[in-house]
Amino acid sequence: ATAGVDTIKAAAENNNANATTPAQTVYEAAGVTGVTSSNLAAINDALNSAPVIGTSVDNSVEVQTLVDSYNAILAAADGSADNTASDPSQANYEAVGVTGIDNASEVALLGDVVDASVSTAVDQVPELQALADAVESVMAGAAGTADKPTKAQLDALGITGVTSDNIAAIQQAIAVTNDDGTGVDDLTDLQTLVSEAASNASTALSTISTAAQD
Numbered sequence: 001a002t003a004g005v006d007t008i009k010a011a012a013e014n015n016n017a018n019a020t021t022p023a024q025t026v027y028e029a030a031g032v033t034g035v036t037s038s039n040l041a042a043i044n045d046a047l048n049s050a051p052v053i054g055t056s057v058d059n060s061v062e063v064q065t066l067v068d069s070y071n072a073i074l075a076a077a078d079g080s081a082d083n084t085a086s087d088p089s090q091a092n093y094e095a096v097g098v099t100g101i102d103n104a105s106e107v108a109l110l111g112d113v114v115d116a117s118v119s120t121a122v123d124q125v126p127e128l129q130a131l132a133d134a135v136e137s138v139m140a141g142a143a144g145t146a147d148k149p150t151k152a153q154l155d156a157l158g159i160t161g162v163t164s165d166n167i168a169a170i171q172q173a174i175a176v177t178n179d180d181g182t183g184v185d186d187l188t189d190l191q192t193l194v195s196e197a198a199s200n201a202s203t204a205l206s207t208i209s210t211a212a213q214d
């Protein structure tokens with residue numbers, strides 16, 4: 001097991017893992033289960049993430065935690081929303097190198113987003129981190145931070161109906177929800193809020209346009 005762990009640790013230290021190295025056999029030699037040809041590239045990508053360093057994976061238990069965590073994320077990402085019995089946990093995201101997801105509202109919303117995604121959309125840590133950053137931005141907006149989230153971030157989360165014309169109204173609608181993010185920690189509820197804000201903005205614009213013509 002030591003030789004396998006040492007190889008994995010070195011890859012994490014040097015950020016030189018790739019889709020096939022360390023090999024599946026290296027994980028097996030380390031006494032780690034759950035690594036397959038289908039998930040090897042994703043797990044190795046986690047070794048290259050900045051938060052995952054040599055001491056993060058310097059024994060079989062820690063490597064197993066990383067593998068189990070990414071498998072939990074990939075299993076949730078089946079492309080069908082709200083059908084996962086258990087969303088990935090904050091610890092799962094941290095284990096694979098995703099940062100910034102540090103409260104229940106963020107975990108809940110990111111879990112919904114991952115659940116609605118296909119596995120190939122979250123099989124690299126930078127992809128997951130971009131979603132995590134977008135979730136953080138939604139929560140910042142709910143807490144009153146101006147100009148958050150952006151249209152691009154809402155698009156990344158799978159929210160539809162956002163345009164350059166209505167993003168300000170949507171940001172305002174998010175800002176008046178609970179500061180702790182509990183008003184926007186469900187993807188369906190967030191979509192409903194965005195759709196309502198977009199509709200109201202459209203109606204207001206139409207009213208202004210009509211008045212101008214009169």
